[in-house]
Amino acid sequence: MNIIVCIKQVPDTEAPIRIKADGSGIDDTGLTLVMNYYDEHATEAGLRLREQFGGTVTLVSVGAERVKEALRTGLAMGADDALLVSDPALAGADHLGIARVLAAVIRTLPHDVVICGKLSTDDNAATVGAALAEYLGLPQATAIAHLEMDGAGAGAVVHREVEGGVEVLAVPFPAVLTVERSLNEPRYPSLPGIMKARRKEIKTVTAEHLGLAADVGMAAARATLVRLSPPPARKAGRIVEGDADQAVAAIISFLKDEAKVLS
């Protein structure tokens, strides 16, 4: 089975985020970047399909040279190959632009299934996987929490957690799947895996190689970033003084009169 997993490198969710003074983006100097957590689950899903059906897991990503670190994490987990589309012409691309680049590179690779994280933890758009399926002209199942293959590997039955229940879909392959974090528990990269990942060559291709250029960068973006701003600073809490009876009375009066959550 030819399995493609799409990877994005994002700021570590535990790292403090600083926004550039002009609001044009985040300041990534000294920022720890990691593989998007959802993509770790996508990689795990790909590795399990390979364990079941054989074949290869190929990682693809779009971004700067440093994205290779995230790809190496996936190689260390056990993926066979990795490919990075890196091109200054892609700066400022929107989600649809990224999806078009991914579609173009995946078209050059044999693919029975394409797996993405449901969303990336940096901008939460949950758009690229769905758009990618459209550009590739493939069926899609998004935000899957359970995956059951048919015996021949010709398709899957997937579960999606929807409001108040579970939606069960049958998807014929080739298809695009985007995954929830509850789908599986990603393995740690093993130490021998890390060594092998270090020795593996990560191929880089440019937009021009893919026959894309002007139609995917900032000029082609249908959405533009107006500005980023930090969330408002949390106001200091108020400490209620006095014994228990007085304190309870003060808190109830606050909840009624100021917060207006009690009547």
Place this chain on the structure above:
Amino acid sequence: MDFQLADEHRMVQATVREFARQEILPRAAALDHTPVFPSEIIQKAAALGLMGMVIPEAYGGAGMDPVSYVVAQEELARASAGLQTIITVNNSLVCDPIFHFGTEDQKRRYLPRLSSGASLGCYCLTEPAYGSDAMSLRTDARREADQWILRGTKAFVTNAVEADICIVYARTGPQPGARGISAFIVEKGFPGISVGKVEKKLGIKCSSTAEIVLDGCRVPASNLLGEPGTGGKIALTTLDGGRLGIAAQAVGIARAALEEAAAYAAGRRQFGRTIGEFQAIQWMLADMATRIDAARLLMLRAAYLRQQGTRYTREASMAKLFASETAMWVTHKAVQIFGGYGYIQDYPVERYFRDAKITEIYEGTSEIQRVVIARHLLEGHA
């Protein structure tokens, strides 16, 4: 001169740090309060490649270098020194001598089991009456046809309760001291070996420490490790590597204490300000950090020399000596910064303080490390 870790070392560090944060840290306090052997975590560590880290992949190991080894051990010890003890003994004191001194058959029989977590190893050198003076050990081995018959008692054996593969040193010849000693690979399943008294310890509580009793234990001749009479050399060579693991353990404990103390100092308020704003506390934190960095550099230098294949006995002793005394000093200061809260079990620093002490004692006391270092300084002047 390059003071950066290489990419692969940073990846090992990140992987083991994340593993420790997810799998070990949440259970570290419980493993100290109600010590049970953490077999589930050990199995996960084995899947990662942590049980036979520097053993080549051909024998089931992870094929990593000594710098990766110490980097990983520091991360494990940062989370739980007791758990790291179990792992470092299996690596340094059991896998290493089998790999370096074992026959091809011994390597094939034992290393895959020890690296995969299917087996656990222990190291039986010390005896009740022979600790620092290990080369005077009395356990006796007598040849009978194609077997060796071992008699004696080994003391303070880490992993003794759970281990099924033991490296045992015994006297095979009349020569006094190291020259009469041989090493054996003894399986717990061999007739005549049993676990004796299980010790109750001050720290590193989730690793077992017990006596191993050899009462006419029958060991096949094919399980002699190395040549007869080379046991002393095997023991000392093995301890050079073991000391890297203990240096890393000490650095990990000390780092844990510093990180907790710095966070506490930044939050704890007295006299209307955080205690971190007082110079008395700042000086302690600064000295703690400086000593830890110095200890880590000594540890990395010794690991680097081992990687280069040069002799590193003196450097391993320096790293072990300085790191263990640093761990004791730093954890002592951390308890002081926490004040009363440092003395109670609700906070982890009292555990670090108790765990630190062993690093000054096992695999050669601080006094023995100084003897080793001084002997190298005086070599050639006699």
